[in-house]
Amino acid sequence: MSARASQGRNVATNSLAQIGHCGLFLLTLLAAIPRSFRYLRETIRQLWFVGAMSLTIIMVCGLFVGMVLMLQLYHVLSIFGGTSASGMVVALSVYRELGPVVTALLFAGRAGTAITAEIGLMRATDQISAMEMMAVDPIAYVATPRFLAGLIAMPLLSCVFSAMAIFGGHLVGVTWLGIDNGTFWANMTAVVDVRTDIVNGVLLKSLVFGAVVSLIAVFQGFTTPPTSEGVAYATTRTVVASSIAILALDFVLTAFLM
Amino acid sequence: MSQARSSYAIGTGLFIVLGFAALAYLATQTSSLANVHQGDSYTVKAEFTNIGQLKERAPVKIAGVRVGQVQSIALASDHDVADVTLSIDKRYNHIPRDSVATIFTSGLLGDQYVGIEYGQAKQVVAAGGSLARTKSSQPLEEMLGKFFGAGGVVDNVGGSYAVTADFTNVGTLSVGAPVKMAGVVIGRVQSVRVDPVKLNARVVLAIDKRYNQIPDDSSAAVFTSGLIGSQYVAIQPGGSPDALKNGDEMILTQSAMQLEDLIGKFMVNGSPGDKKDAGDGKK
Amino acid sequence: MTDPVDATPDDATLVRIRGLTTVLGGKTIFDALDMDIPRGKITSIMGPSGTGKTTLLKHITGQMHGDAGSVHVDGREVAALSRQGLYKLREGIGYLFQNSALLTDFDVFENVAFPLRQHTTLPEVLIRNLVLMKLQAVGLRGAARLMPNELSGGMMRRVALARAIVFDPQLILYDEPFVGLDPVALNQVLKLILTLNQTLGITSVVVSHELAAVQQIADQVMLLSNGKVVAQGDPKTIADDGSPWTRQFFGGEADGPIPFRYPAGDYATELGFAGAAK
Numbered sequence: 001m002s003a004r005a006s007q008g009r010n011v012a013t014n015s016l017a018q019i020g021h022c023g024l025f026l027l028t029l030l031a032a033i034p035r036s037f038r039y040l041r042e043t044i045r046q047l048w049f050v051g052a053m054s055l056t057i058i059m060v061c062g063l064f065v066g067m068v069l070m071l072q073l074y075h076v077l078s079i080f081g082g083t084s085a086s087g088m089v090v091a092l093s094v095y096r097e098l099g100p101v102v103t104a105l106l107f108a109g110r111a112g113t114a115i116t117a118e119i120g121l122m123r124a125t126d127q128i129s130a131m132e133m134m135a136v137d138p139i140a141y142v143a144t145p146r147f148l149a150g151l152i153a154m155p156l157l158s159c160v161f162s163a164m165a166i167f168g169g170h171l172v173g174v175t176w177l178g179i180d181n182g183t184f185w186a187n188m189t190a191v192v193d194v195r196t197d198i199v200n201g202v203l204l205k206s207l208v209f210g211a212v213v214s215l216i217a218v219f220q221g222f223t224t225p226p227t228s229e230g231v232a233y234a235t236t237r238t239v240v241a242s243s244i245a246i247l248a249l250d251f252v253l254t255a256f257l258m
Numbered sequence: 259m260s261q262a263r264s265s266y267a268i269g270t271g272l273f274i275v276l277g278f279a280a281l282a283y284l285a286t287q288t289s290s291l292a293n294v295h296q297g298d299s300y301t302v303k304a305e306f307t308n309i310g311q312l313k314e315r316a317p318v319k320i321a322g323v324r325v326g327q328v329q330s331i332a333l334a335s336d337h338d339v340a341d342v343t344l345s346i347d348k349r350y351n352h353i354p355r356d357s358v359a360t361i362f363t364s365g366l367l368g369d370q371y372v373g374i375e376y377g378q379a380k381q382v383v384a385a386g387g388s389l390a391r392t393k394s395s396q397p398l399e400e401m402l403g404k405f406f407g408a409g410g411v412v413d414n415v416g417g418s419y420a421v422t423a424d425f426t427n428v429g430t431l432s433v434g435a436p437v438k439m440a441g442v443v444i445g446r447v448q449s450v451r452v453d454p455v456k457l458n459a460r461v462v463l464a465i466d467k468r469y470n471q472i473p474d475d476s477s478a479a480v481f482t483s484g485l486i487g488s489q490y491v492a493i494q495p496g497g498s499p500d501a502l503k504n505g506d507e508m509i510l511t512q513s514a515m516q517l518e519d520l521i522g523k524f525m526v527n528g529s530p531g532d533k534k535d536a537g538d539g540k541k
Numbered sequence: 542m543t544d545p546v547d548a549t550p551d552d553a554t555l556v557r558i559r560g561l562t563t564v565l566g567g568k569t570i571f572d573a574l575d576m577d578i579p580r581g582k583i584t585s586i587m588g589p590s591g592t593g594k595t596t597l598l599k600h601i602t603g604q605m606h607g608d609a610g611s612v613h614v615d616g617r618e619v620a621a622l623s624r625q626g627l628y629k630l631r632e633g634i635g636y637l638f639q640n641s642a643l644l645t646d647f648d649v650f651e652n653v654a655f656p657l658r659q660h661t662t663l664p665e666v667l668i669r670n671l672v673l674m675k676l677q678a679v680g681l682r683g684a685a686r687l688m689p690n691e692l693s694g695g696m697m698r699r700v701a702l703a704r705a706i707v708f709d710p711q712l713i714l715y716d717e718p719f720v721g722l723d724p725v726a727l728n729q730v731l732k733l734i735l736t737l738n739q740t741l742g743i744t745s746v747v748v749s750h751e752l753a754a755v756q757q758i759a760d761q762v763m764l765l766s767n768g769k770v771v772a773q774g775d776p777k778t779i780a781d782d783g784s785p786w787t788r789q790f791f792g793g794e795a796d797g798p799i800p801f802r803y804p805a806g807d808y809a810t811e812l813g814f815a816g817a818a819k
Contacts, residue, residue, distance in 0.1 A: 041267075044266060044267055044270050045266050045270075047270045047273070047274075048266045048269050048270040048273070051270065051273050051274075051277075052269050052270055052272070052273035055273060055276070091288055095284070121645075122644075122645075125640055125642055125645070126638045126639070126640055126642035127642050127643070127644055127645070129604065129638065129642065130636070130638055130642035130643075130644070131644075132602075132604060132631070133602060133604075133631055133634070133636040133638075134631070134632075134655065134656045134659065134704075135627075135628035135629070135631040135632045135656075135659070135660065136655075136656075136659050137624075137628075141659075152274075153273075153277075155277070155281075156273065156274060156276075156277025156278070156280070156281070157277065159277050159278075159280035159281040159284060160276060160277055160280045162280070162284055163280040163283050163284055166284070166288055180322065182317075182319070182322055182323060182324055183322075185287075185288075186317045186319075186324060186371070188288050188289075189287075189288060189289060190315070190316065190317070192288055192289040193289060194285050194289045197289065198281075198284050198285050198289060202281075202284065203281070
């Protein structure tokens with residue numbers, strides 16, 4: 001067997017092993033949920049860090065995504081004289097795809113990397129060992145609160161993102177490009193369905209993405225070699241793995257939900 | 259630290275409230291729920307001969323302002339008209355009895371809605387009353403024709419007439435290709451078939467009814483837009499006082515240049531002037 | 542924090558290690574190690590770098606388990622304890638990390654209060670007083686509201702010490718407490734270790750390789766090398782006991798029984814001189 005082929009096989013088996021390891025880690029996390037109830041305050045603190053602190057980037061990005069989407073749609077739809085449908089298309093594309101996906105990607109970049117780096121550094125500086133020594137379960141105290149916080153924060157952030165995108169679309173479409181305000185809303189409200197678009201689109205997708213991103217972030221933080229180099233690699237891996245997982249899962253979820 | 263802690267809790271609480279507020283906004287203001295929840299309303303009936311794509315919960319507008327929604331649509335029991343029940347907000351209870359209810363389309367791709375234009379009558383429509391004067395949904399094809407004029411798609415159902423032309427060779431001319439006069443699109447190729455008797459291509463051209471003054475001795479040629487572009491039919495007006503009518507046949511035709519011929523001419527006479535000559539020669 | 546059903550409460554030995562064998566990544570760390578750490582004394586574990594001193598501490602706290610042999614702490618077999626039992630055991634052990642391991646999210650006060658908040662439901666006033674008492678003991682009451690990144694290395698170690706003793710443990714493990722300290726800070730830490738041992742009777746295990754510091758406080762010294770205790774005795778006299786190990790280690794000689802080379806295969810073979818190896 002050539003060296004390259006065996007290397008390729010190694011990469012494949014390593015990735016599989018990582019996924020398996022990650023799955024087992026998820027079970028550990030879930031098993032620690034009852035024990036982490038006593039650290040509710042820590043969960044709230046993490047919710048502040050991963051959720052509230054991500055609000056600015058989410059809101060600004062949501063606004064711009066909505067604005068640019070409206071701008072593009074306006075020019076395309078004006079070819080067909082269908083600019084009045086642009087509000088509806090903005091709403092549908094944001095609710096079904098862009099809202100959860102872009103929020104999750106931003107979340108991975110903003111909160112996921114922070115979680116990985118923080119846990120990695122906590123391990124590098126023996127803080128995790130210190131917790132074990134102080135008879136505090138690091139999984140229940142460090143990992144699960146961050147996982148839960150990501151799980152809770154993502155759907156909320158996704159809602160904020162979508163609302164800002166609609167607002168941005170309205171700003172560009174109605175205020176600047178002169179689409180009729182009533183038409184904008186009427187077309188949107190006529191087509192957007194609460195169950196298929198908002199619950200299945202925004203909420204369910206972002207719940208899954210939130211779980212995946214925070215799982216990957218916590219997992220990378222806990223398994224990386226506790227050195228500055230290891231932490232740097234783990235942070236990169238969090239973004240790469242999260243992005244791939246988000247987009248792949250988005251396809252699967254869309255195929256199932258539509 | 260306890261102060262810092264409570265500020266975390268407050269900030270996190272605000273974040274959660276904001277998230278849920280955004281969710282509530284999405285669910286109630288931008289979705290179909292927005293159409294369900296409305297204040298007190300009264301119903302008015304209207305009969306339409308054709309409602310097109312009108313759906314229940316479609317908006318009812320006066321002067322572009324949403325005043326209510328379509329509550330129900332049913333076929334009248336006795337004759338072939340649609341009974342549409344409009345649910346209108348109580349605040350707008352001054353609609354004159356002779357107002358006209360029209361089914362409009364919002365934009366080209368938008369859904370249809372009911373527009374009410376005020377009449378002159380002093381009496382207003384009472385709750386449960388009906389609007390006698392209605393305008394039915396306009397066929398989409400007419401709308402399209404109006405929207406695009408000569409520049410775009412020409413409707414081929416109501417607004418055009420058919421003319422046939424025989425070509426010895428149509429090249430790659432396909433159904434739907436434009437028919438142009440003086441470079442302006444005036445119609446579409448409706449069908450391309452081989453005539454079983456004459457063994458040439460019989461092309462049916464659908465020409466917009468607005469262009470009904472084309473002389474009947476006009477010629478038709480199959481041109482290519484650019485060297486590798488798609489092919490289209492160009493009509494060169496003749497001098498006859500009689501105009502082409504539906505079902506007429508165009509006698510003078512010029513078939514498509516074979517690409518091989520074009521290239522051959524290029525290769526032999528490769529100068530731009532010759533190319534121009536070749537183009538002119540086609541006409 | 543002493544377990545009421547302590548198996549051997551009157552035993553003079555707090556930590557009893559018998560036949561401990563640990564192999565990590567193909568390298569034998571402990572080779573049938575026997576060790577007794579007496580109750581109420583300061584025991585210093587010394588040895589060259591990489592002989593597993595820190596690893597030994599991890600065995601005592603149950604963060605690692607040996608491949609063979611046993612570790613008994615206060616009569617309890619560490620490897621046999623459940624997670625709850627292990628956590629119960631650890632509540633009675635203070636551990637001073639080499640790099641202090643303060644929680645960077647919290648200030649000094651909350652770091653020291655952390656174990657109390659996690660394991661008790663004491664009223665805030667009591668927690669406050671307990672923490673301030675411990676901080677006063679290490680002389681850092683005034684630094685209660687500083688964050689760990691605002692502290693010097695010596696201060697961080699003292700905060701970590703305050704945290705380690707907040708539960709009044711019966712055993713404190715000091716992992717390299719003197720590394721990277723200036724002479725003043727070093728002597729402060731030395732004095733603290735001695736005071737804690739003498740006033741509270743806390744059994745102390747000090748892992749270090751600085752003989753001068755150890756000699757001032759330790760009741761006994763154990764020299765660890767090649768996975769075994771190669772010498773033990775009084776710190777004042779151990780350097781002169783005549784064993785080649787102590788002579789090399791305390792004399793700081795480059796040549797001696799302590800291996801300079803990491804275990805490796807045959808040199809000539811690895812260089813490719815197959816003929817020479819034959």
